[in-house]
Amino acid sequence: MSRQPRIVGIGGTQRPNSSTELLARAVLDICASHGADVRLFGGEQLAALPHYDPYSSDRTGGERDFVEAVRQADGIVIASPSYHGGVSGLIKNAIDLLEDLRADERPYFDGRPVGLLVSAAGWQAGGVTLAALRGIVHAMRGWPTPMGIAINSIEQKPFAEDGSLKDSQVAGQLDAMARQLAVGCVGLSNRH
Numbered sequence: 001m002s003r004q005p006r007i008v009g010i011g012g013t014q015r016p017n018s019s020t021e022l023l024a025r026a027v028l029d030i031c032a033s034h035g036a037d038v039r040l041f042g043g044e045q046l047a048a049l050p051h052y053d054p055y056s057s058d059r060t061g062g063e064r065d066f067v068e069a070v071r072q073a074d075g076i077v078i079a080s081p082s083y084h085g086g087v088s089g090l091i092k093n094a095i096d097l098l099e100d101l102r103a104d105e106r107p108y109f110d111g112r113p114v115g116l117l118v119s120a121a122g123w124q125a126g127g128v129t130l131a132a133l134r135g136i137v138h139a140m141r142g143w144p145t146p147m148g149i150a151i152n153s154i155e156q157k158p159f160a161e162d163g164s165l166k167d168s169q170v171a172g173q174l175d176a177m178a179r180q181l182a183v184g185c186v187g188l189s190n191r192h
């Protein structure tokens with residue numbers, strides 16, 4: 001790839017200092033430190049997206065901006081909390097809006113690596129939600145990175161009060177994911 005890889009993150013909750021959003025930001029920051037052009041759609045922006053209506057083609061500026069950013073992305077990061085054992089409605093609403101990419105030459109996440117992160121209050125919900133996200137990415141023709149990350153927000157506190165990462169084990173996982181995203185951006189783009 002002769003230009004900077006573009007990596008778009010979709011992740012977070014409306015909670016201040018959302019651990020999900022911090023995880024998405026952390027992996028994007030590593031990608032940026034390796035030269036990627038990154039952009040995060042966090043909890044606040046995702047909450048401003050209207051409830052997706054597949055039977056209407058009216059779109060707000062925010063919806064168009066989001067869909068276009070994912071269209072132009074070489075790699076994607078999705079970070080969801082586990083809500084009732086699954087992907088939160090905020091994240092799923094944004095993903096459903098990507099139905100607008102269906103008729104593209106490169107539909108949905110086709111041919112692109114997707115890094116997946118989950119924050120849950122227990123191990124079971126983290127694992128189940130990570131598996132659900134992998135199913136979604138497969139349905140949307142993306143390539144989940146081998147490294148998927150689920151943190152237990154009760155037992156792990158990977159971020160300091162100022163939002164900086166303080167857990168070396170989670171840092172290692174995020175590094176591995178960022179490396180796999182970079183490899184995927186280059187390797188998979190050669191198919192086109």
Ligand SMILES: Cc1cc2nc3c(=O)[nH]c(=O)nc-3n(C[C@H](O)[C@H](O)[C@H](O)COP(=O)(O)O)c2cc1C
Nearest residue numbers: 013018019020081082083084085120121122125153
């Ligand atoms: C509506 C709701 C439902 C939740 N359901 C679950 C659940 O089923 N299992 C679980 O382990 N945690 C559950 N949680 C806890 C969140 O997954 C957890 O606090 C997570 O770390 C929040 O992410 P955040 O820091 O990005 O807001 C739930 C939280 C909320 C608000």
